[in-house]
Amino acid sequence: MIHMMWLTLVVLAGLIVPSTYFTQQEVDIHAPYVTTPSPVVDAMLELARTRKNDVVYDLGCGDGRIVIAAAKHYGARGVGVDIDPERIHEARANAKREGVESLVRFSAQNVFDMDFREATLVTMYLLPDMHRKLSPRLQRDLKPGARIVTHTFDLGAWKPHQSRNINGEQIFLWRVGTQRQ
Numbered sequence: 625m626i627h628m629m630w631l632t633l634v635v636l637a638g639l640i641v642p643s644t645y646f647t648q649q650e651v652d653i654h655a656p657y658v659t660t661p662s663p664v665v666d667a668m669l670e671l672a673r674t675r676k677n678d679v680v681y682d683l684g685c686g687d688g689r690i691v692i693a694a695a696k697h698y699g700a701r702g703v704g705v706d707i708d709p710e711r712i713h714e715a716r717a718n719a720k721r722e723g724v725e726s727l728v729r730f731s732a733q734n735v736f737d738m739d740f741r742e743a744t745l746v747t748m749y750l751l752p753d754m755h756r757k758l759s760p761r762l763q764r765d766l767k768p769g770a771r772i773v774t775h776t777f778d779l780g781a782w783k784p785h786q787s788r789n790i791n792g793e794q795i796f797l798w799r800v801g802t803q804r805q
């Protein structure tokens with residue numbers, strides 16, 4: 625069901641937006657708000673072997689569930705950014721409710737304008753084209769040993785080190801600076 629919804633959105637985006645649009649105005653690409661189910665969030669953090677000393681960045685954080693779970697279950701610090709200020713408002717309220725306010729911060733920002741060099745773990749659930757466009761920057765800016773975990777869409781030509789299927793939803797893992805096994 626979720627996959628059908630995504631497929632429809634991706635196809636519609638391709639029909640509505642002229643092909644030159646993405647190359648000229650990538651800052652205006654926006655993924656729709658669809659949340660990652662809780663068991664999939666848990667599996668993403670498990671696949672990345674999240675630790676207390678991680679700094680987890682969720683690019684397009686929605687209601688903040690991934691960084692909040694990383695803080696709550698692993699004691700990791702987290703940063704969530706989302707283009708939609710309403711999501712950021714929700715994420716801050718959720719962090720407060722879950723008692724992890726001191727570990728996480730959220731800001732209304734475009735993922736294409738942000739600095740994620742301090743991240744040791746990056747999570748993403750955006751659009752295929754956005755993942756592909758962010759991939760070179762992730763490979764260049766993240767420190768060796770940092771991990772990237774995505775939900776549903778991979779990173780194009782950069783083949784994942786591992787993938788898992790959780791209740792029909794695909795997740796992928798990359799480790800920066802290491803060869804695929």
Ligand SMILES: C[S@@+](CC[C@H](N)C(=O)[O-])C[C@H]1O[C@@H](n2cnc3c(N)ncnc32)[C@H](O)[C@@H]1O
Binds near residue numbers: 652653688735736
């Ligand atoms: C599919 S939702 C994923 C939400 C959350 N990461 C999760 O997994 O539950 C994608 C989110 O990315 C945000 N988003 C879309 N385009 C963005 C952009 N260019 N910069 C920052 N956030 C963006 C949307 O507002 C939405 O909340």
